[in-house]
Amino acid sequence: MGLKILVIGSGGREHAICKKLLESPRVSTVFCAPGNAGMKRDGIQLVPIAETEHHALIAFAKEQTIDWSFVGPEVPLLNGIVDDFAAAGLLIFGPKKAAALIEGSKDFAKKMMDLYDVPTAAYQTFTDFEQAQVYVKKLGAPIVIKADGLAAGKGVVVAENEAEAISALDEMLNNHKFGASSGKVVVEEFLVGEEFSLMAFVRNQEVYPMVTAQDHKRAFEQDRGPNTGGMGAYAPVPQIADELVAEAVETILKPIAKGLVEQERAFSGILYAGLIATESGPKVIEFNARFGDPETQVVLQRLESDFAEVIDALVTNRQPEIRWKKSGFHLGTVIAANGYPEAYEKQIPLPDFSAVKDATIYFAGVEEQKEQLVSAGGRIYLVEASGETLQEAQAKVYRTLDNLDTSGCFYRKDIGFKGMK
Template structure:
């Protein structure tokens, strides 16, 4: 018979998730709501229901015999989609609303870290501009300003000067740039070190770590420009030792999962821990309650065992078998619309990638115009390649990008460079 699965979301992350699921011999059909037309190339079936329309998603799942649903983005999780599916008697993979708050409120996450002695940056939370401003002046720069709520990866300013920090506070607390997400801000110390992402499958107290990745948040080469949702990633990260990853698991990920259990907020789903390797050991930058984008597009390429079987086992109380490739590298580069993450144009024609057989294209902000795919978002697509070495994977991706027409778009030319040093 085979499983019939629904994936919720429409970006490159959901394309990678749905593609990995459809490759399983145990899977018959993968639907994606809303998905994007680029996914159809992989046999994924699109469903025209918005990701926040819980009643119609539940209705669709019931009417189409969906075995279980995988939630990609954070907003439905924060809105309690897992709770709603459970109330309807349906299996769905992700954290309940009261556990997803670890991503939904940076202030909540900091309180958990303080209570359970999980290493992170020194910080303070403010809802008043004047007191936040006084704190920034007292602490000096560089300093980090974060919107308390979710802001599509753009609610963080790493301020190099006090003026830049105060401008960011004003935008959030007085100009309400991110609406309710910015009614509170977390101001924290600037940490120095290499960043890396440690994702894990979690079921209550059980933690199954994935291979680590390194994301590139700034828009331009050499980590310049504004913060984005992520401009590229690679996995594994050679400059981060296995010992450091083990330390992060034991001192950060496992105590966090235990702490959530103790708080009555048991977490099941994908826990994303954004970390920085400081001189004092690994510290938390952020938690997400779901797969990262673009980490997913590179990390899932390194999974050897059946992804659909893993999720099925986690949902049904069985012990999952999870193995990762021990050799080789996976690297992906995001192509974004000129102007992203600020004002950008839509409607650029996408290149034809049919000549490239070993590289993967994961589509995100695209729509169909006749026979042609055109850009319809900030991050348009990601080109991913694998190689025996990091240099080989990197070279394969940039070879594709140099061959195709990327007019009206931009991408970083230095994804993976830190791992080559």
Template structure:
């Protein structure tokens, strides 16, 4: 079996590594991939994610059995639609279904129509009207760019002034281009956040184990939002009852609601949730695996990811099993990230733990070439054991002009 993975980051590295574990898989190609993936036998392919014609030609030439789409931008560019038109199997939502991530307002409408619990909101294109709404509601309040912003288009404003500054940057300064021409302003929800992802095929929903992401750049959840600085799984402070409630009141209604909307969903549905005093509520939906949650969830999958996708593409119920072990992943980022960051630093070898590469360049000697450079992951019988392993490996690494958070998983240890 030959498989193509679309994408180039740590998430795609984790997906491709899991796929290649199946003895029936001959080759896993990754476009564009990155040179760090070669360490796990993955074959990078120098074709851009937006070159649908080139990717289709490659899939035909290499007799790719099916393709797995990692990032959101190719999905929203309609790569699934184009592959399907070419008669090729591909796993991921269509362009229309991917709008559950591509537009915050679209997602809110799906939630409203299907009584899915989420924060109250209003959408605005007018700066003056948005400011008036903030002044009426008052802080704390959440300001979101309607479109994609690489995890950086959300501001949790603790004061009205912070909210108005965010609105000015999005609507006046055009910080996120057309993705910020409309904003969604939400009520602030208090509680513990967690990520619940599921394999979805129409109305069939197969939940994964949960994880918790760390979005802020620095320890103690300080600093600017990033694409994610680390994650861990399981999340012991979130009860099984809360997770099951979320599956029944959020994931399943969302899948059915997408069908009713004329945009049926097949692929990975990601629900960013918060456990409030009134039960779990939705912060956001994504149309693909989360990053860095994927790097701690897929190591816990004990059944075949390749067979799982084969079954879903055939609309059959898959066999899915999970390890009871814990996993902790810590992102190593370039100095200055998520703003202007350093590049070209040598990547040291990491001993004793799996490494998922993202922003790297080079061949024999890898160097930093992105904001988030790589993630180190460790498994253990407990979160404490996994956490100790990953931080021991990082402490032994000789890092230059790079940084990482020292508190990934601390919330779980403090609360339990």
């Protein structure tokens, strides 16, 4: 019998994780809870249990004799799903609640960086609007305002001027735009440089870095418009030198992993560092306690090793064997509903993907109605392709999109442009 695996989550990231796990000859079944209707096309078995229903997920894992589970999104991690599975005697890959706080609180993450000399932007944390306003005036613009807690990737405002910064503070602290998540805000200096994502498999103090990726957060071309959960990504990032990545592993990932162990918050799972290459070296913008979305859809495609075998080794305390592709590029573009990230159109019928040859489709916000896939979220699906060059990968993605009916939707036409300069 092969491995039976349960993946928790429902988005494009989870679709990519499930699909990659199913490539392994060691795997017999991949369940996804709750998953989405588009995943069924790849032989992924959906489980109608919400990611917040820990007891029901534990019961399912026991009943199905699941070998181990994998947590995709941040909310169940911060709700302590890993602690609950471990207490039930089940193997699960992801950080415990205490370690996931590195993503759950921007203020906690900053304090950890202070404590372990990890390079990041100068900052202060506030709960009081007046005091925060004084700090903004002292630092000047551009300046960055962040909700302390989770805000689905939308809790960061890069304010171009003081008025914008004060308006963001007012929204978060006085109008509670993100509820309890913005009861506290981190105000930090604006850093100049090229942004990139560096994720790693982490087991306590062991750090196994992945290839770099670059996410495109803004809704529209040339990085204009509001911040979203991510409109596309590519990997690797050619303009980020290998030496800089090696420096980031030594000065950022390893000290944080070691620090979390020292603070009795040992981290096992995927540690995501959102970094910026400044004139004085790599600095941290944010940490996440899980795979990025949409970075996963391009980074996992770079993995040559058996993904299921890597995770199996990590959860059973064996040495993982991890190899990455040495050449080529992967690029993915998100197709979103008109209006996203604000109020957006729903129930948009999806096109027929049967003629897609040169690309892979990862489904996110979709559901099924009378055997027809329709949209059920802001980010609906992602089209991913590979090429020897970034230009070739990009051309395949946009050629695919040219042949699909994307009515009611929009997508950025410039994913990967920074890597081609």
